[in-house]
Amino acid sequence: MRTGADLATIRERKPLVHQITNYVVMNETANATLALGALPVMAHAKEEVEEMASVAGALVLNIGTLSQPWIEAMLLAAKAANQAGVPIVLDPVGAGATRLRTETAKRILDEAEIAVVRGNPAELATLAGRQAEIRGVESIGASTSGSELAIAAATELGCVTAVTGPVDHVSDGTRLISVANGHELLGTVSGTGCMATAITGCFLAVARDRPLEAAAEALVAFGVAGEDAARGAKGPGTFHVALYDALYNLDPETIDSRAKAEG
Amino acid sequence: MRTGADLATIRERKPLVHQITNYVVMNETANATLALGALPVMAHAKEEVEEMASVAGALVLNIGTLSQPWIEAMLLAAKAANQAGVPIVLDPVGAGATRLRTETAKRILDEAEIAVVRGNPAELATLAGRQAEIRGVESIGASTSGSELAIAAATELGCVTAVTGPVDHVSDGTRLISVANGHELLGTVSGTGCMATAITGCFLAVARDRPLEAAAEALVAFGVAGEDAARGAKGPGTFHVALYDALYNLDPETIDSRAKAEG
Amino acid sequence: MRTGADLATIRERKPLVHQITNYVVMNETANATLALGALPVMAHAKEEVEEMASVAGALVLNIGTLSQPWIEAMLLAAKAANQAGVPIVLDPVGAGATRLRTETAKRILDEAEIAVVRGNPAELATLAGRQAEIRGVESIGASTSGSELAIAAATELGCVTAVTGPVDHVSDGTRLISVANGHELLGTVSGTGCMATAITGCFLAVARDRPLEAAAEALVAFGVAGEDAARGAKGPGTFHVALYDALYNLDPETIDSRAKAEG
Numbered sequence: 168m169r170t171g172a173d174l175a176t177i178r179e180r181k182p183l184v185h186q187i188t189n190y191v192v193m194n195e196t197a198n199a200t201l202a203l204g205a206l207p208v209m210a211h212a213k214e215e216v217e218e219m220a221s222v223a224g225a226l227v228l229n230i231g232t233l234s235q236p237w238i239e240a241m242l243l244a245a246k247a248a249n250q251a252g253v254p255i256v257l258d259p260v261g262a263g264a265t266r267l268r269t270e271t272a273k274r275i276l277d278e279a280e281i282a283v284v285r286g287n288p289a290e291l292a293t294l295a296g297r298q299a300e301i302r303g304v305e306s307i308g309a310s311t312s313g314s315e316l317a318i319a320a321a322t323e324l325g326c327v328t329a330v331t332g333p334v335d336h337v338s339d340g341t342r343l344i345s346v347a348n349g350h351e352l353l354g355t356v357s358g359t360g361c362m363a364t365a366i367t368g369c370f371l372a373v374a375r376d377r378p379l380e381a382a383a384e385a386l387v388a389f390g391v392a393g394e395d396a397a398r399g400a401k402g403p404g405t406f407h408v409a410l411y412d413a414l415y416n417l418d419p420e421t422i423d424s425r426a427k428a429e430g
Numbered sequence: 431m432r433t434g435a436d437l438a439t440i441r442e443r444k445p446l447v448h449q450i451t452n453y454v455v456m457n458e459t460a461n462a463t464l465a466l467g468a469l470p471v472m473a474h475a476k477e478e479v480e481e482m483a484s485v486a487g488a489l490v491l492n493i494g495t496l497s498q499p500w501i502e503a504m505l506l507a508a509k510a511a512n513q514a515g516v517p518i519v520l521d522p523v524g525a526g527a528t529r530l531r532t533e534t535a536k537r538i539l540d541e542a543e544i545a546v547v548r549g550n551p552a553e554l555a556t557l558a559g560r561q562a563e564i565r566g567v568e569s570i571g572a573s574t575s576g577s578e579l580a581i582a583a584a585t586e587l588g589c590v591t592a593v594t595g596p597v598d599h600v601s602d603g604t605r606l607i608s609v610a611n612g613h614e615l616l617g618t619v620s621g622t623g624c625m626a627t628a629i630t631g632c633f634l635a636v637a638r639d640r641p642l643e644a645a646a647e648a649l650v651a652f653g654v655a656g657e658d659a660a661r662g663a664k665g666p667g668t669f670h671v672a673l674y675d676a677l678y679n680l681d682p683e684t685i686d687s688r689a690k691a692e693g
Numbered sequence: 694m695r696t697g698a699d700l701a702t703i704r705e706r707k708p709l710v711h712q713i714t715n716y717v718v719m720n721e722t723a724n725a726t727l728a729l730g731a732l733p734v735m736a737h738a739k740e741e742v743e744e745m746a747s748v749a750g751a752l753v754l755n756i757g758t759l760s761q762p763w764i765e766a767m768l769l770a771a772k773a774a775n776q777a778g779v780p781i782v783l784d785p786v787g788a789g790a791t792r793l794r795t796e797t798a799k800r801i802l803d804e805a806e807i808a809v810v811r812g813n814p815a816e817l818a819t820l821a822g823r824q825a826e827i828r829g830v831e832s833i834g835a836s837t838s839g840s841e842l843a844i845a846a847a848t849e850l851g852c853v854t855a856v857t858g859p860v861d862h863v864s865d866g867t868r869l870i871s872v873a874n875g876h877e878l879l880g881t882v883s884g885t886g887c888m889a890t891a892i893t894g895c896f897l898a899v900a901r902d903r904p905l906e907a908a909a910e911a912l913v914a915f916g917v918a919g920e921d922a923a924r925g926a927k928g929p930g931t932f933h934v935a936l937y938d939a940l941y942n943l944d945p946e947t948i949d950s951r952a953k954a955e956g
Contacts, residue, residue, distance in 0.1 A: 183829045191456045191472050193717045193758075197883035202929045207883065208787070208829030209717050212760040215791035219829070232456075234475040234499065236760065261471070265478035303446045303471030303482070355678060357460040357470065402675030403465045412928030415881060454719045454735050495719075497738040497762065524734070528741035566709045566734030566745070618941060620723035620733065665938030666728045 168344070170384040170426060171419040173373050178204035178419075182224025182372035185248075186365060187211050187241050189231025189260065192358030196227070196365035202414035203388070205369040216240045217247035224372030226253055227365055230271050231260035231304065238271050245279035254282040254371040254378065258364035262286065263293030263301040276324055282371055282378040284320070285329040285364045288313055295320035306332075314343055327378045329386060331363060337383045344383040347427035348390025355403040356410070363389045366414075387426040392417055394425075431607070433647040433689060434682040436636050441467035441682075445487025445635035448511075449628060450474050450504050452494025452523065455621030459490070459628035465677035466651070468632040479503045480510035487635030489516055490628055493534050494523035494567065501534050508542035517545040517634040517641065521627035525549065526556030526564040539587055545634055545641040547583070548592040548627045551576055558583035569595075577606055590641045592649060594626060600646045607646040610690035611653025618666040619673070626652045629677075650689040655680055657688075694870070696910040696952060697945040699899050704730035704945075708750025708898035711774075712891060713737050713767050715757025715786065718884030722753070722891035728940035729914070731895040742766045743773035750898030752779055753891055756797050757786035757830065764797050771805035780808040780897040780904065784890035788812065789819030789827040802850055808897055808904040810846070811855040811890045814839055821846035832858075840869055853904045855912060857889060863909045870909040873953035874916025881929040882936075889915045892940075913952040918943055920951075 183206045188196055193209055200207035210219045213236065220226045226248040228241045248255050259272035272294055275281065284291065289306035292299035297319070298310035309316060317336035320328040329337045335346040353359045366389045370381040395413035400406035446469045451459055456472055463470035473482045476499065483489045489511040491504045511518050522535035535557055538544065547554065552569035555562035560582070561573035572579060580599035583591040592600045598609040616622045629652045633644040658676035663669035709732045714722055719735055726733035736745045739762065746752045752774040754767045774781050785798035798820055801807065810817065815832035818825035823845070824836035835842060843862035846854040855863045861872040879885045892915045896907040921939035926932035 181828070181831075185829070189472070190453055190716055191460050194457060194720065194883060197717050198929065198933070201881060201883050206829050206831050208790070209715070209758050210787070210791065211758060212793055214761075215759070215793040218791045218793075223829075232472050232474060233478070235477075261473070264471070265473065265481045267475055267478040267481075302444070303448070303469050303486075305444075305469050355464060357457060357464050401672075402678040403461065404671040404674030404676075404678075407461070407674070408671050408930040408934050409927075411930030411933070413930075415928040415930075452735070453716055454723050457720065495735050495737060496741070498740075524736070527734070528736065528744045530738055530741040530744075565707075566711070566732050566749075568707075568732050618727060620720060620727050664935075665941040666724065667934040667937030667939075667941075670724070670937070671934050 168380050168384055168428060170387045171423045173370055173384055174388060174417060174422060175419040176373040177369050180373060181206050183208055184225050184227060184368045184372060185219050185223035186227040187244055188227060188229035191231060192361040195358045196361050198411055199362040199414055200365050200369060202411045203366055203369050211237055211240045213240050213243055216244035220244040220248040220253060221251035223253050225368040226255045227368040228255060228275060229258040229260055229361055229364060230268055233267060233271055241275060242278055245275060249280050254375040255279060256283045256285060256364055256367045256371055257281045258361060259284060259286050259290045259294060261304040262290040263299050264303060269293055281326045283327040283329060283367055283382045284324060285367050288316060288330055288332060291316055291320045291328055291330050295323045318343055327382050329382045331360060335386045337379060339379045342379060344428055344430040346383055346386040346390060348387050348394060350393040350397040352397050352400060352406040353393045356407045383428060387428055388417055391422055391425050431643050431647055431691060433650045434686045436633055436647055437651060437680060437685060438682040439636040440632050443636060444469050446471055447488050447490060447631045447635060448482050448486035449490040450507055451490060451492035454494060455624040458621045459624050461674055462625040462677055463628050463632060465674045466629055466632050474500055474503045476503050476506055479507035483507040483511040483516060484514035486516050488631040489518045490631040491518060491538060492521040492523055492624055492627060493531055496530060496534055504538060505541055508538060512543050517638045519546045519548060519627055519630045519634055520544045521624060522547060522549045522553045522557060524567040525553040526562050527566060532556055544589045546590040546592060546630055546645045547587060548630050551579060551593055551595060554579055554583045554591055554593050558586045581606055590645050592645045594623060598649045600642060602642045605642060607691055607693040609646055609649040609653060611650050611657060613656040613660040615660050615663060615669040616656045619670045646691060650691055651680055654685055654688050694906050694910055694954060696913045697949045699896055699910055700914060700943060700948060701945040702899040703895050706899060707732050709734055710751050710753060710894045710898060711745050711749035712753040713770055714753060714755035717757060718887040721884045722887050724937055725888040725940055726891050726895060728937045729892060729895050737763055737766045739766050739769055742770035746770040746774040746779060747777035749779050751894040752781045753894040754781060754801060755784040755786055755887055755890060756794055759793060759797055767801060768804055771801060775806050780901040781805060782809040782811060782890055782893045782897055783807045784887060785810060785812045785816045785820060787830040788816040789825050790829060795819055807852045809853040809855060809893055809908045810850060811893050814842060814856055814858060817842055817846045817854055817856045821849045844869055853908050855908045857886060861912045863905060865905045868905060870954055870956040872909055872912040872916060874913050874920060876919040876923040878923050878926055878932040879919045882933045909954060913954055914943055917948055917951050
């Protein structure tokens with residue numbers, strides 16, 4: 168893992184991260200991407216997603232507020248990205264909560280080559296065919312531990328998985344990296360999971376041949392920013408604001424020494 | 431009224447509050463819901479709204495940025511919620527400003543059983559067939575005073591009404607509760623009315639057999655949070671941020687003593 | 694230029710600024726409009742846009758997250774605004790990045806009378822038929838300098854153009870006003886360009902017979918707010934929050950003395 172070096176590359180190259188994401192977090196993921204140092208672009212019309220995705224550094228698909236035209240756009244964008252060699256990260260928001268979400272996440276995984284799936288335990292357990300309990304888009308429980316789940320889901324889905332929680336587990340089915348950075352206030356702001364996915368897209372854009380490391384590095388960077396943002400925060404509002412400052416002020420020179428990563 | 435006890439129940443049970451709301455405030459109402467202690471979920475596809483609404487603790491319908499597919503989804507969700515006994519709160523944003531909004535609000539009220547309608551004086555006056563002036567989504571004036579309007583609209587619409595302003599008036603057509611909590615900075619941030627509606631959904635979720643009290647308690651809680659947020663705010667930006675902190679830090683032990691509620 | 698006087702008029706009249714804008718920035722432009730002192734309303738359904746646009750003080754069209762129904766709504770709203778004498782400001786977000794965006798911006802300019810187009814150099818260069826490089830929605834370069842571009846695009850498009858950057862250039866094809874207010878942190882927050890466009894709509898609403906001045910005054914006001922917000926900001930998060938406070942606290946008495954405008 169080389170979080171600092173990859174972060175420096177993001178800031179130097181400013182890769183375009185094309186995001187087809189949900190209405191709730193669009194502003195948040197755009198600002199997180201920009202604060203880290205990459206360039207976000209949101210575009211979802213079927214008339215333009217192929218053109219945009221094929222010139223992007225990475226494509227982020229997030230199914231948080233689905234509807235039919237958006238599903239079609241995600242599939243078109245994903246195929247264009249695959250053809251252009253642009254890596255894709257999928258956030259299966261609410262998979263397990265409704266049939267539409269579960270089926271759409273599976274369909275994207277079937278019809279396109281996904282580099283990384285980042286989700287909570289219930290979402291990943293659902294996609295891996297395990298027992299899980301989800302309330303809306305909040306993971307209540309999964310029958311399998313995070314580390315086992317990351318490995319099992321990676322094997323099942325044939326891609327890198329990032330199962331996030333108090334400790335994050337990232338796996339390609341063989342290797343496992345655990346990341347213990349972060350802060351509990353992250354759970355009090357809507358869309359921090361979606362931001363973690365967008366940040367994963369930023370790292371993938373500069374490390375497309377190392378998706379396991381890119382996913383883990385993104386969680387280190389986001390987690391360290393969360394730790395910085397928590398200092399002085401008085402609740403979810405001030406924490407949320409400080410999170411953008413913290414992403415912007417992440418120091419490539421010292422971040423590797425702050426990583427709580429194993430594996 | 432038992433604002434503190436119901437707030438404690440919200441934080442303990444974390445009810446799912448399904449929101450079909452406008453694009454402008456989606457992130458804001460999700461974060462207000464989460465900061466208070468409940469779980470927000472946004473879902474608007476006709477393929478999934480029934481499934482989501484029927485497992486929710488409450489359903490919030492907000493017509494702030496309507497279009498035909500969203501209207502259909504709101505009606506489907508409302509009927510599923512009714513069938514499952516899930517209480518519904520309606521925010522008729524901009525009723526009176528365009529025919530589409532007035533007619534959609536009336537249609538939802540006709541075709542579904544609504545527990546609470548929360549709006550500004552012009553919106554409620556429009557729905558109750560009174561004279562009103564609205565500019566965009568801002569109430570400029572209504573021919574009837576807030577307290578009379580709340581009672582008249584509740585009688586006319588057959589549900590609890592919450593008419594918000596410097597003093598809020600909540601009625602079921604018979605009883606009237608007035609809530610004087612709040613702060614004028616609430617009027618300088620877009621979507622604070624929508625947040626009040628979402629918070630009403632949170633309280634309804636734990637007090638579905640007491641919609642009048644739930645609506646009044648929500649306005650007490652939101653108003654007290656507004657008072658806390660105003661302390662130290664330098665304008666709408668810092669106030670908006672502090673509002674999430676304040677919702678998160680509301681104290682169930684002391685909130686009843688801070689309620690400025692009568693009736 | 695009379696930025697202070699026009700700002701005072703905005704706060705007195707509270708003009709309705711109807712915005713058909715992108716999902717990413719809807720909350721941000723609504724809050725910027727409100728903080729400045731005008732009333733924002735978002736409405737995009739073809740069933741209501743004509744009704745809303747024709748009673749507005751100004752119409753803002755922003756193509757940041759296009760799809761077919763929104764394009765149709767923008768054209769309907771634009772024609773209704775033209776008929777009612779309501780001035781329109783267009784933000785051609787991402788023109789040059791995809792065919793859909795370039796063609797839609799051109800189509801709006803062809804089919805409606807636009808008072809002001811505000812965009813970055815690459816967007817305006819694309820619309821004026823010049824060479825430009827754009828990455829997503831970020832201008833990377835244009836073959837023509839900002840001042841020349843503003844004049845050439847105004848002549849080509851037959852309306853006022855506002856080309857924003859470290860120094861902004863506003864022209865009606867004959868006259869040129871350059872505005873050097875602002876702060877580099879504006880570039881670190883998503884949607885600040887869109888906010889500048891919304892603010893342009895606010896000034897146009899009270900100065901519809903002086904679109905060149907209105908556009909320049911808006912950039913002075915937004916730039917001065919950016920300067921105020923930068924004081925004490927620790928990064929994009931705290932800057933973004935302070936920007937709303939600063940817009941709210943802009944002083945009509947002193948703003949003209951702070952204008953760095955020439956021409």
